[in-house]
Amino acid sequence: DQQVKQNSPSLSVQEGRISILNCDYTNSMFDYFLWYKKYPAEGPTFLISISSIKDKNEDGRFTVFLNKSAKHLSLHIVPSQPGDSAVYFCAASAGYSGGGADGLTFGKGTHLIIQP
């Protein structure tokens, strides 16, 4: 049973526009959420995170929104740039079993393609 779902395998966005990547989760115990970015032939790199006590976290062009009642989070990238083309993984953790590095559950990823 997939507890973290990224239902869009790929997303194409024009350069300069907003990219919105979505993630849904089923486990109500999840209380910390992260986004990782992955380029081909490289490992994932941490992008941004949010705790369940917040509904928004910003870091430069990247904003993550959390809707706990809908068990949904989204990553907004504004404006989108060519270097943002990558696979984005949503991950979630439950409680004290980690800022939960041991307890991280990853989604399958969304391949974001920024068109010039």
Next chain:
Amino acid sequence: NAGVTQTPKFQVLKTGQSMTLQCAQDMNHNSMYWYRQDPGMGLRLIYYSASEGTTDKGEVPNGYNVSRLNKREFSLRLESAAPSQTSVYFCASTANRFSYNSPLHFGNGTRLTVT
């Protein structure tokens, strides 16, 4: 600062062969992890080492063994490789597995093919 280094980058094995994937980190991190990534799948945890001297099973440990050789190094061993173990393997580390401010740092992966 190299971060997390994995060797080899690529490997082809025949069914039944054994091999060890090596991982080393130079960030003085306490906890280390092995994940696998299959096409269309998220990252799945194979084994982890919370601290030097300890190891624990993750979500998909069958067919693998690990060794935390010292604080820097964490190896993954396939004793008898099977085609189902064809995957990309990532090693990761974190300074504090209980801290929300200590995300995982990943290596660049080992692409393993078992024929």
